[in-house]
Amino acid sequence: MLNQIYTKGAGLPLQGSDVAVAWDGLYWFLFWLSVFFFVLVVGGMIYFAIVYRQREGKKAKYIVDNHLLEATWTVIPTVLLLVIFAWGWNVYKRMVQPPSDAMEVRVIGKQWLWNFQYEDGRLETNKLVVPIHKPVKLLMTSEDVLHSFFIPNFRVKSDVVPGMYTTVWFEAKVPGEHQVFCTEYCGTSHSGMLAKIEVLEPAQYELWKANKPYTLSGVRTISSDIFAARRAAGESTQLKSETIPLPEQGKKLVEAKGCTACHSADGSARIGPSYKGIFGHEAELANGEKVTVDENYISESIRKPQAKVVKGFNPVMPPYTKEMISETEMNAIIAYIKSLK
Amino acid sequence: MSHSNTATLSNEIHGDNYLNHSKGLKSWLTTLDHKRIGLMYLATVLFFFLLGGIFALIMRLNLMSYGHPVVDANTYNKLMTFHGAIMVFLVIIPAIPGAIGNFVLPMMCGAKDVAFPRLNLASYYIYLFGALFATAALIGGGVDTGWTFYTPYSIRTSGPVILVLLGAFIAGFASILTGLNFIVTLHKLRAPGQSWSRLPLLCWALYATSIIQVLATPVLAITLVLLMMERVFKIGIFDPALGGDPILFQHFFWFYSHPAVYIMILPAMGVFSEIIPVFSRKPIFGYRAIALASFGIALVAFIVWGHHLFVSGQSELANFIFSLLTMFVAVPTGVKVFSWVGTMYKGSIRFNAPMLYAFGFIELFTIGGLTGVFLATLAIDVHMTDTYFVIAHFHYVMVGGSIMGLVGGMHYWFPKVTGRMYNETIAKWSFGFIIFGFNLTFFPQFIAGSQGMPRRYWSQLPEFDLWNRLSTVGSWFLAVGFVMVAYDMIRSARKGPIAGPNPWEALTLEWQTPSPPPHENFIETPVVTSWPYEYKPSRG
Numbered sequence: 001m002l003n004q005i006y007t008k009g010a011g012l013p014l015q016g017s018d019v020a021v022a023w024d025g026l027y028w029f030l031f032w033l034s035v036f037f038f039v040l041v042v043g044g045m046i047y048f049a050i051v052y053r054q055r056e057g058k059k060a061k062y063i064v065d066n067h068l069l070e071a072t073w074t075v076i077p078t079v080l081l082l083v084i085f086a087w088g089w090n091v092y093k094r095m096v097q098p099p100s101d102a103m104e105v106r107v108i109g110k111q112w113l114w115n116f117q118y119e120d121g122r123l124e125t126n127k128l129v130v131p132i133h134k135p136v137k138l139l140m141t142s143e144d145v146l147h148s149f150f151i152p153n154f155r156v157k158s159d160v161v162p163g164m165y166t167t168v169w170f171e172a173k174v175p176g177e178h179q180v181f182c183t184e185y186c187g188t189s190h191s192g193m194l195a196k197i198e199v200l201e202p203a204q205y206e207l208w209k210a211n212k213p214y215t216l217s218g219v220r221t222i223s224s225d226i227f228a229a230r231r232a233a234g235e236s237t238q239l240k241s242e243t244i245p246l247p248e249q250g251k252k253l254v255e256a257k258g259c260t261a262c263h264s265a266d267g268s269a270r271i272g273p274s275y276k277g278i279f280g281h282e283a284e285l286a287n288g289e290k291v292t293v294d295e296n297y298i299s300e301s302i303r304k305p306q307a308k309v310v311k312g313f314n315p316v317m318p319p320y321t322k323e324m325i326s327e328t329e330m331n332a333i334i335a336y337i338k339s340l341k
Numbered sequence: 342m343s344h345s346n347t348a349t350l351s352n353e354i355h356g357d358n359y360l361n362h363s364k365g366l367k368s369w370l371t372t373l374d375h376k377r378i379g380l381m382y383l384a385t386v387l388f389f390f391l392l393g394g395i396f397a398l399i400m401r402l403n404l405m406s407y408g409h410p411v412v413d414a415n416t417y418n419k420l421m422t423f424h425g426a427i428m429v430f431l432v433i434i435p436a437i438p439g440a441i442g443n444f445v446l447p448m449m450c451g452a453k454d455v456a457f458p459r460l461n462l463a464s465y466y467i468y469l470f471g472a473l474f475a476t477a478a479l480i481g482g483g484v485d486t487g488w489t490f491y492t493p494y495s496i497r498t499s500g501p502v503i504l505v506l507l508g509a510f511i512a513g514f515a516s517i518l519t520g521l522n523f524i525v526t527l528h529k530l531r532a533p534g535q536s537w538s539r540l541p542l543l544c545w546a547l548y549a550t551s552i553i554q555v556l557a558t559p560v561l562a563i564t565l566v567l568l569m570m571e572r573v574f575k576i577g578i579f580d581p582a583l584g585g586d587p588i589l590f591q592h593f594f595w596f597y598s599h600p601a602v603y604i605m606i607l608p609a610m611g612v613f614s615e616i617i618p619v620f621s622r623k624p625i626f627g628y629r630a631i632a633l634a635s636f637g638i639a640l641v642a643f644i645v646w647g648h649h650l651f652v653s654g655q656s657e658l659a660n661f662i663f664s665l666l667t668m669f670v671a672v673p674t675g676v677k678v679f680s681w682v683g684t685m686y687k688g689s690i691r692f693n694a695p696m697l698y699a700f701g702f703i704e705l706f707t708i709g710g711l712t713g714v715f716l717a718t719l720a721i722d723v724h725m726t727d728t729y730f731v732i733a734h735f736h737y738v739m740v741g742g743s744i745m746g747l748v749g750g751m752h753y754w755f756p757k758v759t760g761r762m763y764n765e766t767i768a769k770w771s772f773g774f775i776i777f778g779f780n781l782t783f784f785p786q787f788i789a790g791s792q793g794m795p796r797r798y799w800s801q802l803p804e805f806d807l808w809n810r811l812s813t814v815g816s817w818f819l820a821v822g823f824v825m826v827a828y829d830m831i832r833s834a835r836k837g838p839i840a841g842p843n844p845w846e847a848l849t850l851e852w853q854t855p856s857p858p859p860h861e862n863f864i865e866t867p868v869v870t871s872w873p874y875e876y877k878p879s880r881g
Contacts, residue, residue, distance in 0.1 A: 010788045023720055027791075030721065034711040041678055041707045045700060048685040052621075053692070060622040061687035062877060070627055073679045074672060081668040081714070088718035089661060095723055096657060145494040146587060148652065148727060152793025155724040159653045161588065162493065163581030166654045179802075183727035183795045185487050187494060188414050191798035221804075304584065322582070 014219065016153030016174045016199075022091050023155040030084065095156055098169035102137035103130070106246075106331040109140065109147035109160040112189035114180065117331050120209070121244045126195040128180070130172060131205040137169040139295060143327050148184035151197060159184055163303070165295040172199040176218025196221065211243075250336025253329050262317070265340055272317060273310050279338045284311045298334050358760070362860040373458035374860060378465050379444030380758070383751075385469060386436045387827075390744075393427040394820065396420045401782075401816040407803040417799040418485035422505075423475075425488030430509045431472050433743045434601060437608035438519050438554070439468065441750045442547050444758065446523060448851035448858065449541045451532025451867040456525035464518035471512030478504035487797060489598075490565075492579035492590040496572050503569055510565045513558045516604070520554030523547050532850065534869035541849045541873045542631055546611025549635035553600045553607075553642060561597035564590070588653050595646035603642040605739055607635055609746025610677055613699045616753050617681050619847045620696035621688030624874040627680040634673035641670050651722045660719055667717035674710055678703065693845070694768035698749025701776045705741025709734060712787065727797075729808075730790025733783045740779060748775070748826060755830065756840030760856040763833040771825035778818025785811040849873045 015021050052060075105128065106117040116124040130136045140149055142162040150157040154170040172178070182193035198216055200208060207214040244252075254260055254275075262271035273283070278293045286309045291297055300307055302325060305317035325333070359376045369377055400420050403411045412420065447455050455461050478484055478501040486495040486502055495502055527548050531540070568590070570576050577583030579590040610631075618625040625631065647655060647663030681703060690696065712734040715721045725731060755763045786794075789808035794801060801809055843852040850873075854863045 011792075013792050023724060026718070026720060027715075030715050030718065034714070037711060038707055041682055042704050045682050045685065045703050048682065048688070049690055049692075049700065052685060052688045052690050054622075054689045058689055060689040060876065062624065063626065063687065064624050065627045065630070066683075069683070070630055070676070070680075074676055077675045078669075078672050081671055084714065084718055085665050085668050088664060088720045091720035092660070092723065093657075095720060145497065146491055150727070150793070150795065152724070155720075157652050157723050157726065161581075161654050163587070164654060179793070181793065181795045185418075185491070185494070185797040187485070187498065188418065190418075191414070191795075191800045 013152040013155075014174060016151070016172055016178055017155075017170050018173065019091075019095055019170065020153065020155045022094060026087050026091050029087070033080070033084075096167075096169075098137040098167065099135045102135035102169055104137050104139055105130070106335075107138045107140040107149060107160065108143055108327045108331070109149070109182065109186075109193075110143035111145065111187055112182070112193040114149075114182075114193070114195040115328065117246065117328060119246050119335065121246050121249060123328075127198060128195065129198045129200060129205070129208050131202055132172055132175050132199050135169060135171045137167055139165050139167055139331075141165050141299075141327055141330075143322065145186050146184045147182050147186050147193065150181045150183040151178055152181070153178045157183060163299075165299065172197070174219060175199045175201060176216065177221050178219070179221050246332050246335040247339035248336075249329075250332035250334070250339075253325075253333055254336065257320075257325065259333075269312075272313055275337045276340045279340070285309060286311050286313075286315075295334050298337060299330055302330065302333070357859055358855065358857040359860045360857050371462075373454070373462055375443050375447050375454050375458065375461060376758075376858065376862075378461050379440050379442075381465055382435060382439035382443060382468070383441075385465075385472065386432055386440055386747075389427050389431040389472065390436075393424050393432060394823065396424040396427070398816055398820060400424065401813040403799070404801055404809045405813040406806050406810060407801060410800060414799040415485060416483075418487075418797075419483035421797055422484050422487050423479055426475065426505060426509065428739075429488055429601070429605075430512050431468075431475065433605045433739055434516060435468055435512070435519075436743065436747045437612065437750065438523070438547060438550060438604075439465070439515075441612065441747070441754065442519070442523065442543075442608060445754060445851055446544060446547055447526060447530065448854070448862050449544055449849050450526065450530055451535060451850045451863065451869065452526060452530035453861045453863075455522045456529055457522050460518050461522055464515045464522070467518065468512050468515035471508045471510070471515065473508075474504050474511060475508030477501070478508065489594060490568060490590075491594075492568065492571075492585070492587045493581065495568065496580045503572060506565045506569050510562050513562050513565075516554045517558045520551035520558075523551040524555070532867050532869050535850075538629075539869055539872055540632075542614035542625060542628065542635075543608075543611035545632040546607045546614065546635050549639040550604050550607045553604050553639050557597045557600040557604075557643070560593065561601075564593040564597065567593070588650065588655065591650050591653055592646065595649040596643075599646040599649065600639075600642040602735075602738070603638055605743045607638060609702070609742045610635070612746040612750040612753070613681060613702055614677075615847075615849065616695045616699050616749060617684050618874045618876060619753075619845050620691045620693060620699070621685050622691075622876050623684055623688040624872070624876055625680070626683035626686070627676070628872075628874065630676050631680050634676045637673035638670065641666065641673070645670060648717060648722070651719060652726055664717060664719045664722075668714070671710065671714055671717070678707060678710070693752075694763070694765060694772060695749050695753035695845075697769065697772045698745050698752065701772065702741065702745040702749065704776070705737050705745060705779065708784075709737030709741050712737065724793075725790060727795060728790035729786040729794045729796055732796050733786035733790060736783045736786075740783075748823075751826075751830065753845070754851075755833070756844050757851060757856050757858070759834045759837070760840060761833055761835075761837030762840040762844065763837060764829050767825055767829040771822045771829065774818050774822030774825060776822075778815050778820070778822055781815030782812050782819055783815070785809075785815075848875060 012024055015024060108115040114126050116128045140160045142160045147160040148157060149160055149168055156168050156170055158166045158168045160166060176199060178197040180195035180197060182190060204214040264270055264274040265276055267274045267276040281293055282290050283293055284290055291308055302320050305319055306315045309315045359374055403417055481501045484500045484502050484505050485498055527544060567578050571578050571580060575583055577585040579585040579587055581587060614625060614631055645663060645667045647659055648667045651660050716725055716734060752763060752768055785808035789805045794805045840856055842856050850867050853867055
């Protein structure tokens with residue numbers, strides 16, 4: 001199955017998910033519609049150019065306009081465009097709304113590599129290992145500048161932005177390797193900021209989780225060998241895999257960083273609100289507005305604590321910069337707060 | 342229009358014309374004559390077109406095959422930045438308004454000059470001054486932000502970013518002043534009898550363009566100033582590390598730069614709205630619809646910027662609205678394309694070079710427009726954005742539209758500007774090279790892009806080698822075509838046969854005066870008595 005990442009010739013990339021199938025349907029509709037209009041316009045132009053070329057004794061006809069014709073070529077495209085828009089919105093909704101049971105993996109982009117942080121504490125660089133037929137939701141942020149996470153085989157992409165979390169989700173249905181590109185220009189080695197997604201059969205995935213040797217079957221990317229060579233040359237930094245689950249790492253961190261002096265884990269209010277039972281719920285702010293506590297809110301409240309202060313508390317918390325709490329640590333802290341139901 | 346004096350015009354080069362009216366370099370550098378200023382714009386624009394083109398050729402050579410780069414990654418990123426910034430800010434935006442518009446618009450109105458000739462000269466020097474800043478940045482080591490200056494990279498990267506930002510900032514004022522000048526000229530200086538409904542379509546297109554230039558350019562200026570403040574004083578506006586919002590920059594940037602796309606394309610549409618009826622010997626089809634469509638496009642231009650941000654982290658609701666609004670760009674654009682083809686119906690079509698460029702324009706622009714619909718469609722854009730599909734799309738629109746408009750227009754007005762005729766054989770061959778080379782360069786990029794090939798990559802993966810090779814070979818044909826045009830024009834300006842006042846038998850006013858025109862454009866103020874597209878069958 002080597003070299004199968006792209007369909008042969010000028011076709012679209014392999015259909016790695018059901019979303020990709022839906023996307024391709026819309027694409028080919030647009031493609032053939034465009035062919036029709038291209039032939040209509042350019043074919044018409046060439047036909048007129050030949051038939052009405054300047055000839056002895058032939059005079060041009062004096063025509064100024066034709067309201068019926070003009071109305072036709074205004075109304076028909078308008079209707080078609082509305083259909084295209086609606087279809088596009090429909091497929092887009094599927095692309096951006098992950099199922100609630102999706103497995104979460106945290107992604108951190110930085111110049112010029114991708115780190116993948118798993119719930120169980122595992123950390124991988126430039127390689128994301130996922131099980132087949134299971135929805136996977138990526139919660140992504142950047143340590144430095146803008147990046148963008150793009151998987152052609154799954155037809156999904158999202159920018160990866162410092163200071164906020166964006167998401168991409170997919171449900172792989174083809175085992176093997178799938179190419180990931182960074183598609184937002186990020187400096188010198190932008191074109192080297194590549195990663196692979198390894199889609200494993202359930203049994204192999206369990207082996208990988210248990211840190212045992214596993215076999216990757218299915219499609220390979222053409223550039224597979226290039227990757228192997230780059231890794232061997234030590235071009236990408238391989239981080240040590242943490243085996244402590246993410247929420248536990250977060251618990252240790254909030255203790256080590258002194259957060260627990262003001263924030264409890266049992267629901268009791270101290271100087272700041274408790275961590276317990278807040279994730280996914282609404283909090284009322286000092287200015288009367290309401291906000292849902294999610295990844296973006298927690299991250300913002302740590303980096304810029306005065307931005308949205310919860311009602312009943314004083315704005316006394318100092319801001320924590322990236323030098324004090326890294327994005328990797330931030331993910332662990334969020335996972336910990338999330339685990340306190 | 343007024344044809345009474347056509348017959349009396351001599352075919353000889355007029356004794357006293359704008360080229361020999363006063364002599365010496367100083368008379369050019371201090372000229373207030375819109376025709377000379379137009380030519381100065383043209384020369385400067387073409388110089389930068391050459392520079393930006395050479396950068397593109399090096400980039401294509403670098404991408405020709407995997408594992409054989411000809412420049413290093415940093416150099417490539419700088420070439421990519423300057424190719425974009427030069428082509429957008431110093432070539433395409435000023436090209437047609439600054440060069441062709443300046444030369445032709447006042448004459449089409451029967452005016453002696455633009456409303457504010459001094460401001461017009463100032464606009465040229467402001468443009469030149471901005472260009473010098475950009476050139477200084479190039480000499481000072483280059484900049485690798487990309488022409489879009491996305492934050493926070495543009496705040497953090499080293500190099501003379503400020504110089505490029507200042508260059509674009511300053512050049513923007515030239516654009517505003519030209520726009521202002523055209524609006525006032527069109528309102529105040531039209532010849533007796535030239536009612537709005539007798540105004541040539543190029544003037545309508547330039548009017549719509551001017552409105553965008555005047556209203557949108559200040560937003561870019563403000564954005565660039567904010568970016569400079571952030572780089573120098575570390576004020577947190579766009580960089581999240583300083584408490585800013587990087588997506589805000591994208592909104593500000595595209596609030597100008599999307600309308601700017603129409604600054605680039607509307608004038609080219611205007612040029613072909615003149616050329617097509619002249620060479621079809623027929624009235625333009627749907628005059629009113631084409632004029633209105635220019636304003637429709639200008640209006641929609643201001644409310645679709647968010648379609649550049651579909652995967653930026655912008656909300657889904659915003660994506661919904663911007664995708665829907667963007668669809669409506671295609672309607673007036675379609676009306677124009679259908680009307681041009683409709684103009685050819687039952688015409689008596691002549692195949693001179695300007696008309697060939699019109700054919701080429703319709704072919705390229707149709708592809709550019711249709712692929713624009715792909716990108717306006719939300720789901721499709723998620724996969725396609727930031728791939729070569731986008732690169733191919735906007736080159737089909739900008740080169741296929743604006744540059745074809747510029748080169749087509751240069752052929753069309755060449756006899757008016759120089760009094761001599763270009764060489765039709767060379768012109769046809771160069772057109773062939775350009776149209777073949779263009780399609781070979783950019784069509785494969787649609788395929789590579791739909792397969793996922795990302796833009797702004799110094800090194801592409803080997804699976805895209807075939808498309809990259811075709812594209813690089815195409816760029817050579819394209820280059821040869823442009824060199825042929827340059828050769829022909831430089832040679833024919835001195836040695837071409839005398840063209841006479843109106844070699845195309847066109848009806849707009851600029852052809853109803855000697856070639857080259859006298860300093861004050863017209864020997865007597867023309868009086869307009871009819872529509873500029875009144876090609877009665879009797880005229881043949």
